[in-house]
Amino acid sequence: MKNRNLNQWFWKWHFIAGIISLPFIMILALTGGIYLFKDNYEAPKQAHIKTVESTGKKQSFDAQYKVAQSHSKVPLTEMVIPTGDNQATEFVSGRFSHKNSVFVNPYTNTLQGKISPKDSDMHTVRKLHGELLLGKFGTKIVELVASWMLVLILTGLYIYWPSKKEGLKALVRLRFKEGKHVFYRDLHALLGFWVSILLLMTLAGGFPWTDVFGSNFKWFQGVTNTGFPKGWDGHGMNSTTTNNNALSLDQMVNKANNLNLEGITCIVLPKNEKKVFSVYNTTFNLDLQQKFHFDQYSGKLIKAYKWSDVGILMRGRMWFMAFHQGQFGKTNFAVMLFVAIALFIISLAGLLSYVKRKPKNKIGVPKVSKKFKVGYGIIALIAILGIVFPLFGASVLLIILGEYFMKLKKA
Incomplete structure (x- = not known):
């Protein structure tokens, strides 16, 4: 049997996490789903630069490098070896968002074209997904939202787990005839429960890109020699x-x-x-x-x-990051597209359920018995999460302080 008061306390924090996160999560789910199609979208737009007509004899790579460097404002740092006779030779400068590629026709030894990620529409989608187009401040918001997503998932699993009376049938129940609020609530909970593991794996692949957690994780890799x-x-x-x-x-x-x-x-x-x-x-x-x-x-x-x-942490980090981007073939791509769609539906259903049940002129934060005291185990778990995810820890302290001052005001 679940502890009723603990269940209500978890429900309160699940609600708070949802109010903070769900609108942003919908944006992340939508942009993440779109970005999965990056290669499909860009391939036809870049084909005239990346592919050439196979005619005659290829020029030396050294000669091609000289042509590429003459068309680059900064020193070229690497070359991608072509895998086919109809491929232009790619020379690269910079990394990540500063990466630029110069393509040379190996037969004519002339510039075929240039490609910069910043010139792509998908670059804007990625910026929206990673920083909400708000720069460093936006990355902090995304990191905070991702941290609260963990709270949503963990508390949601406890809240949705059926009581002995309900039985396991509640884990597959979607009620259509008990009003829209109940339907949206069931849709939100049911879908969230069954994709929770995939959501946690997706989060694990996204956190290494964050500013605060990501920096701390890199530091930990360094001191433990696991990078x-x-x-x-x-x-x-x-x-x-x-x-x-x-x-x-x-x-x-x-x-x-x-x-x-x-x-x-x-x-x-x-x-x-x-x-x-x-x-x-x-x-x-x-x-x-x-x-x-x-x-x-x-x-x-x-x-x-x-x-x-x-190192093991770096191997794990790179695996989850690749999984997050759907890079392990068609199955991984399909799974991540499903996660993006499911996450959007979960978030939308949660918001609609809230709108249908929201008291008039009130936020509707669930009430918890004043006699209920949180166990030390839960406090320790929150403290650990607050240390591992500093932005989450800071936001919890602000919420607790806010509640404290509101109580003082009412007293």
Whole structure:
């Protein structure tokens, strides 16, 4: 049997979490669902830049690099090895939102075009999803909303779990004939219950992008040595300069191809005459991702890393982030699209249920017995959540202080 007073207390906080979060969650669900179609949307728009007509003999990669660099305002940092004869060669500068790509026709050795994520409509969708178009302040709001989503899920699971009298049939019950309020309430609870695990997995994939939690998580990875191994990015590695004849880009492409890496293979160019060539691959099968560092003069392998060399927290983080973006093939894509649609429906049903039951001229916060005292276990859980998710902890303190001053005012 559930504790009735505890159930009511959880219901109160579930309500507060919903009031804070649901309108924003609907935006995140909608934009997240749209962003899943990023590649489908951009592919036809970028096809004239990424694909070329296969005619004649290909120019050397070194010659193509010179053309690409002449059309780039900043130094190019890496090259993506083409996987087909009809592909333009991509040279990249910058990373993440600052990434820019220059594409060269390998047959004519001329500029095929440029692509910048900032020029895409999907970039706006991503900005809306990640920061509500409000910059750093917006990322804090999204992080706060995501934190309260955890409260919604955890309290919702307890509230919805049926009593002994109701039985497990309540977990599949959707009542159509008891009014709109009951229908929306059942839809909200039923769908929320059955997708709760997927929602938690989706949140786990989104939190690493946040400012406060994300920064703390990276710090924790560092102190526990569970992130990328030292040297993964090639920092601190130097080539042994025996002469001024560095390997050509074409020679490095041959070395990279001989590695027979899965997926897309990229070559990171040396930043100066002392640094190294780095080769890595990107593939949906994270276990097959590898990274190699080569002396830019002798071509000698300095260091090789496998995905198993990466710390457990980083491996978990990257897995959940890829899952969040639907990158593990069609099934993962379909699951994440379902989660986005389900989350929007859950949020909308919750708001409609509230509107139907809301007392006139009142917010309608559920009342809890004044005699009820929260157990130490619950207090400890809230404290832990407040430490792990600092913005959530700060918001709980503000709510508690607000309630305290309201009681003083009424006294």
